[in-house]
Amino acid sequence: MGPRKAEARMTAILLKNGGSLAVPKLKAAERRNQIYEILSASKEPVKGSDLARQLGVSRQVIVTDIAMLRNRFPGILSTNSGYTLNGALAHTRVFKVNHDDDSTEDELSGIVDLGGVVVNVFVEHKVYGTITVPLDIRSKRDVANFIRDMKSGVSTPLKNITQGYHYHTVEARSEQILDEIEEMLDQRGYLIEAGLTPEVYSPKNYGV
Numbered sequence: 001m002g003p004r005k006a007e008a009r010m011t012a013i014l015l016k017n018g019g020s021l022a023v024p025k026l027k028a029a030e031r032r033n034q035i036y037e038i039l040s041a042s043k044e045p046v047k048g049s050d051l052a053r054q055l056g057v058s059r060q061v062i063v064t065d066i067a068m069l070r071n072r073f074p075g076i077l078s079t080n081s082g083y084t085l086n087g088a089l090a091h092t093r094v095f096k097v098n099h100d101d102d103s104t105e106d107e108l109s110g111i112v113d114l115g116g117v118v119v120n121v122f123v124e125h126k127v128y129g130t131i132t133v134p135l136d137i138r139s140k141r142d143v144a145n146f147i148r149d150m151k152s153g154v155s156t157p158l159k160n161i162t163q164g165y166h167y168h169t170v171e172a173r174s175e176q177i178l179d180e181i182e183e184m185l186d187q188r189g190y191l192i193e194a195g196l197t198p199e200v201y202s203p204k205n206y207g208v
Helices: 003-011 028-041 048-055 059-072 101-113 140-152 158-162 175-187
Strands: 015-017 020-022 076-079 082-085 091-098 117-125 129-137 165-172 191-194
Touching (some): 059 076, 059 117, 059 129, 101 117, 101 129, 101 175, 129 140, 158 165
Antiparallel strands (some): 015 020, 091 165, 117 129, 117 165
């Protein structure tokens, strides 16, 4: 689907009002979901100005949204022709999970065994804000190295600052693989939610 078809798809959700098109107001998380869906559906780069017009916001809002989305989806690229998704592993899903430290290796191994790539881990802290750490775990060897490094120091996993709740962005070559990963996480009792674009929290400023 090219930019024109992507725009037509967005136009379909606009509200008609006296012969003009009015864009329904979306929450930030909903708008970012729409941006990601547009980029996923388009085989060609989509200009930021087109996204701004389709979603009824300023160009600067789109720039901010893209920056926030890149924390979850590093495959979003900025080119001279617009924004696009890296086509190598274009299928991406965010999983909210919870487990103890001893289950970390089982969780990560289960994802890579099914063909997924653990792009990052992030938590949403109401005081510290959203904290994202890139991982790029692609194999059992990567998992083993991560577990070794985690056990070699005095630090604990990031999830422990939010009582075990954390998110992983996972990439795969197909939606079917992501479905299988989701099912695995659910069966093992780790999954809380899947397929969401969480709100990004800013750290609180106590000096104001």
